[in-house]
Amino acid sequence: MPVRSITCPACGKFNEIEDANLACRRCSTDLEPLLSLDAAAAGLRLLGARALRQQQPEEALALAGQAWGLSPSRATAQVAILASVGCRDWEGLMCWRQRLAALSGA
Secondary structure, three states: OOOEEEEOOOOOOEEEEOOOOOEOOOOOOEOHHHHHHHHHHHHHHHHHHHHHHOOOHHHHHHHHHHHHHHOOOHHHHHHHHHHHHHHOOHHHHHHHHHHHHHHHOO
16 A cells, blocks of 8 residues: 555644554544545546646536545646636636645745
8 A cells, every 4th residue: 555644633643654554643533534535536636637638627627626625735726727727717726826825835
């Protein structure tokens, strides 16, 4: 199993998941549901990136929005930014740039 990083929602501990143990190292909270959400969001993000390559920015933007709803990430915001440009959605572009900046701590 590849190493995955996740912060426990119960106690806030940062966990590196590298084996079949999907519990928080500090409080033993089951982290599997969060890992499943991350995986689903990654799949939607990849579909969004494919839609961009196929010149379907509206589809890409919709998929990025769904991915963000499951698990916000820099990569998802980047797909959404490119899709917003493709859609000429300048207001949406600014929104996604703000979301990306918030994740980056800027």
